[in-house]
Amino acid sequence: MKEEYSAAEIEARWQKKWEDEGVFHSEPDEREKFFLTIPYPYLNGNLHAGHTRTFTIGDAVARFRRMRGQNVLFPMAFHATGTPIVGLSELIANRDPLIWEVYTKLHGIPEEELVALNTPEAIVAYFRKAAKVAMGSIGFSIDWRREFTTTDPAYKKFIEWQFGILHDLDYVTKGSHPVRWCPHDQNPVEDHDILKGEEATIMDFALIKFRIGDRVLPCATLRPETVFGVTNLWVNPDVMHVVARVNQELWVVSPDAYHKLTFTDREMEWVGEVSGRELIGQMAENPITRDRILILPAGFVDPDNGSGIVMSVPAHAPFDYLALKDLYGADLSGYGITEDLRDIRLISLIKVPGYGEFPAVDAVSELGVRDQHDPRAEEATKLVYRREFHNGILKENTGKYSGIPVQKIKEPLLQDLIDQGAAEIFYEFSESPVICRCGTTCVVKMVRDQWFLEYSNPAWKSRVLACLAGMRLIPEEIRQEFINKVDWLKDKACARRKGLGTLLPWDREWLIESLADSTIYMSFYILAKYVNAGLNIDRLEPAFFDYIFLGKGDPKSASKITGIDEETVQKIRTDFQYWYPVDLRTSGKDLVANHLLFFLFHHVAIYPESLWPKAIAVNGFVSLEGRKMSKSKGPILTLRQAVSENGADVTRLYILGNAEYTQDADWRSEGAQSIRSQVERFYSLARDILKDKDPQATDLGEQELIDRWMISRLQQRISETTEAMEGIQTRRALQSAFYHMQNDLRWYQRRGGRSQLCQVLSVWVRLMAPFTPHICEEIWSELGQGYVAHAPWPLADKSLIDEQAELAESLLQSTQNDVEEILRVTGAIPEKISLYTAPEWKREMLRLALDISSGGRFDMSGLMKAAMADPEIAAHKKEAPKYAQKLAKTVHGQTAEILELDELQTLSMETDYLSRTFGCPVRVLSADQPGPDPMGKSRNAEPGRPAIWIE
RNA sequence: GCGGGGGUUGCCAAGAGGUCAAAGGCGCAGGGCUUAGGACCCUGUCGUGAAGACGUUCGCGGGUUCGACUCCCGUCCCCCGCACCA
Known part of the structure; x- marks a missing residue:
């Protein structure tokens, strides 16, 4: 090993070796196999920190499994199908300034190369190559012989x-479905094509057909059940409405509604106009109750929302109630309305706890809403809606729906209404306007004759649920999410x-x-x-x-x-x-509700149960310096950039140690920096151990306490790391394999340990190999044989776990800490330190206390009785009750472990170490025979906690 | 709104009835080693403290328990998904 750690040199060298020798090529053999896959990346840009995380998790698992002796297949391919690459090529060809900026600055593509990416094929070829180079540069152990692109x-x-x-x-069917549509572009609009209204979702309103003679006045509502409580309709007097032939009927709607309807799958024909003013004062018929109701004027009716005709349910809708109230006593004779609106009786149809007959009235007075223009009216509406939706039950005047919870009514009722010809479905954005990048207001369009994958099929769903039930999901908390999403999934347009x-x-x-x-x-x-x-x-x-x-x-x-x-x-x-089957698929959590679900659906459709996937692991996102990453707006950190700035091992260690499972990881360059120094420390520690290697040291038969301690701890690190990696807890694994291990080693060396260093290093390097493979190969090449990538994963040897040694060390350490604390608090410089281990009678008393409290409750009098029966304790009549008091408080948290240790002997053997540490003579005595003890300190001695006297 | 996941000491983050003032890392402070050190080692980092202690903490408010960061109820806040898009 070289004196200085040079990441770039080491990493390039091993990457080349791995590739030249096909170290990660996998072929069937007699070993148990492990087939691991990660969703292939889409080729519309460079790999970024998000990919880096997901892929590195996969690579670490692949390496771990390989070392555990499994035959691992870890392949990779590229995704190119779909529309964004085509769109991107057009934008590049047109020199779109925004795209230019994003791809030169954010993705770091030199302009002269970007110019050439003006066809989809060029883009695919470019990013495919770039991605492969990037994945190589971070040391992924991929079998590249299996690479492909989805356009092959x-x-x-x-x-x-x-x-x-x-x-x-018959899982592919034909049908229609609503999409967000730009009338100008004549195309469905995707998220990144939206200027405004990105949050809007498509909601299905019921369009309930009230009638005046042969004319239909369709009212849009999300609460079709309230049709039983309609007392009047609202129309905006200042809006000129359109009369149109819709299929076989004559409808009256606002101009905006007419415009929107032309994009639905209805046959539309403009017939004429009618003003709101003309409609007001006429009587309309409720298609369900057959009630004849008055059409009233309302300025709040927004022609751009719904159909422009609103049904009024004042008993349950605060706005309706307020608007009606506001008209009480108003002169409507101009509309030909002479009756007293106070005669309009509110109709209650939902029973809900906490409200009386008319929830809207109650809510209005509860919140003190003044009139329909009061902002609190909105609040009251939400409040009523929420309570009625969750706790409301339909009343008897709803006929056959009586007794049904509001929550369950919408779908069946709407279906009934449709069947009776009393309603239709009308799709509308949840918020408006939705504006396309070209500036046009979007509409909801019905696409006809579309091909669907029939994910709603109950038989198909139940196979997926069966598959899920047999799968391992990591972390387990996402299981519920998966199950819910299967339930929620509807047919999906697939063409x-x-x-x-x-x-x-x-x-x-x-x-x-x-x-x-x-x-x-x-x-x-x-x-x-x-x-x-x-x-x-x-x-x-x-x-x-x-x-x-x-x-x-x-x-x-x-x-x-x-x-x-x-x-x-x-x-x-x-x-x-x-x-086959896939043993593990790891992925970002964004794919749960789509790709991972489809992955399951198609597997259960096509393959027999024996080939269904075995496990899915899901991980969180990566943010940059606390900010959300965005491919199109920045900030973004590409994999190549991360590696070239920090090195492969540092990048890997950082991203895997930063978070695990569905937690989001935050990439901070300062954090990555500090990891770099950790890796350097790892390197120089290994280098020093190897340099210092005493050929006879490892064979040294006589093991000291500290050696046994080190080896014991090592076993636990192995177990913990192994367990964590089996659960894909990379962070926990690293805590154990890297940080805790380092701390153990530090203590070991501080205590003068040396003979086990090489052996510890050998284990350590292997535990770290899945995370920082390059540096580990480098160290391993001086320690072991072959590639560390194929070295056997360490196995914990339970027989080497030495509780005595660990107890002894922890006694030593806690005693040392106590002395240090006294020194710190007193500010004294010690000339001599005396330690007194606990007297036998206290040990005996602790034993009794533990016995007595093992049932649960601590029985003070029982303890004293038993204690006094013991002559040795009885001899300390004065002190015993005091100690018993203390035990009463602390015994719940204590165990008998410490009683197994001969404290006097343990500490006596370490007087040299202690003296060295404190820079003064240290003697160890027993409180049973304290010897010189002028301050009477030995009385403080307790099991596990020697008394201390500092001179 | 619905569904899923969260709120822990300066930051990241473990912990899931007593061993917890709460792992580990970062940052910061002090000391050591050094010609020097952004290297390494030690110590401290909620408050108080001239003897190893005491006090106050784990979003907020209640409750259960001898005992709660951990269990129960309520409440506030944050993140993700709600699609036809990779």
Whole structure:
């Protein structure tokens, strides 16, 4: 080893060796296999700190498993299908200033290279190469022979095969669905295309059809059950409404609503206009109750929201109640309304604890809302909604829905209304406006004849739940999340008109959507090795995939169909049988509700239970200096940048030690700096141990207390690290394997330990190898044989755990601490220190106290009785009760351990060490025979806590 | 709003009924070693303290218990997801 630690040199050297010698190439053998995968990265930019975390976790696990003797397959590929790369290439070609900025500054791409990235293919090629270099530079132990990209021809064949099966299973269906749509671009709008309203979601309103004669007045509501409580309608008198033929009906809606409706799957025809003023004063019919109700004027009706016609439920909606109240006594004769609005009776239809007959009225008076313009009206609305939704029950006037909780009513009721022709569904943004990057206001559009993956299928879902039940989820807390999301998942549109991807085999108008084509691709890693080696892929027909992945058919015909020789076909099949299923998939938590779910859905659809995934691990995000990372807006830290600034081992150690599980990690360059010095310390410590290596030292038969202590601690570090790594707790593993180990070693050396150093180092290096593989190879090359990457993981030897030695050391340490504390507090400089170990009678008394309290309660009189029966304790009649008092307080927290130790002997043997530490003579005595003790200090001695007298 | 996860001593972060003033790291302070040190070692880092102690703490308010950071109830705040997008 060199004197100075040079990360760049060491890392490059070992990376080259690993690659040259194919150290991480995996082939089936007789060992137990472990197939580990990580979602391949999407190639629209450089790998960043988020990838770094997820991938490094995977790599550390792969290395750990390898050392434990498992045959690990850890492959990697690249994702290119979808639309963003296409969009990006266009923006680059157009020299979009924003993109230019992001890619030159944030992603660090030189301008002359960026210019060339004006086609999707160029982008894919560029980032694929960059990603591979980056992953190499951080030392991932990937079997690169299996690399592929999702736009590769063979991969497309594989996707076609897979969709053929899903189609045959009737899991792919046709339907319509609502999307966020830009009327100007004539395209669905994605998140990053949105200027304003990114938070908006699509909500399904009920459009309830009130009627005036043959005209329909559709009222949009999220609470269709309140149709039973409608007392009137609201219309804005100042808005000119549109009369339109909608399918076979004549509707009256606001102009905005008309505009929106034209994007739904309705046939629309503009017929004429009618002013709000004209509508007011007319009677409309409630399609459910058949009540005839008055149309009243309301300025609060926003023509841009819903249909522009609002149904009024004053008993349950504070706004309606306030608006109605505000009209009491107003002169509406201008609208032809002469009746007294006070005659309109509120209709209550929901019973809710805490409110009387009319919750809206109660809420208004509770919050002291003045009128409809009072900001507290909004608050009252939310309050009523929340309480009614959670605790409300429908009343008898709702007929067959009576007794049903409000929470459960929406779906079935809406369905009934639709069936009766009394309502339709109308999709609307949860907030408006939603504005596209081009400046146009977006609408909700119904896409027709779209292909769906029928994830709502109950049978399919139940297979997924069964799969989950048999899986290991890490951390276990995400299980509930997964189960909830399975429940929540609806059908998913799986075809696109734009982007890169594979064509739907039975409908070549459509491209398969990019999440749908990334679900069981782990299987493809097996085949990819052969494809990369030059397999003939001209005729990869479904029958071939059926055989290699499902064992259907036979190798002979598969060979005949494809032109691949039978032996190879057979070999691929055996490989697959060896490697599959996936043993662990690790991923960021952002993929739970989409990719990881689809990963499960497609596995259970296509493969038999024996090939279902075994485990999923989920990790949190990475922020930068406390700020959220953003690929498009910054800040961003690329993997390459992290490695070139800090080195691979430092980057790995930092990112793995910073957080674990779903916690988010915060990357701070200051933190990374300090890790660098930790790694340097590790290096120089190892270097010194190796330099100082005493060839006979390791054979030294006679082990001192401190040696036994060190070896004992070592076993525990091994166990703890191993356990942590089995649970993918990288942070905990590092606490043990790195920091605690360092502290142990420090104590060991301080106490004069030396003979075990080499052995400890040998274990230590191996425990650290999954985290900092390069430096560990470097050290290992002087210590062991072969690559540390393939060295056996240390096994804890329980027989080497020496409780006596640990007790003795902890007694020594706590005694030392006590002396130090006294010295600190008194400020004294000691000339002589006397220690008195506890007298026998106190030990006996502790033993009795422990016995007595073992049942739970501490029985003082019982203890005294037993104590006095013992002549040795009885001899200390005066002091015994005092000690008993103390025990009463402390015995709950004590154990009998300390009684197993001969304190006098233990400390006596360490007088040299203690004298050296305190710079003065130290003597050890027993309180049983204290010898000189002018201050009577020996009376303070207790088991585990020697009395101290400092002169 | 719904669902999931969190709020711990300057910061990051362990702990999940007594061994807890609470691991470890960072930062900071003091000392040692050194020609020097952003290297290394030791010590301290809630407050008080001339004998190893005492006092006050684990978002906030209650409760259970001999005993709660840990259990229960309520409450406030933070993060993530709510899709057709990788």
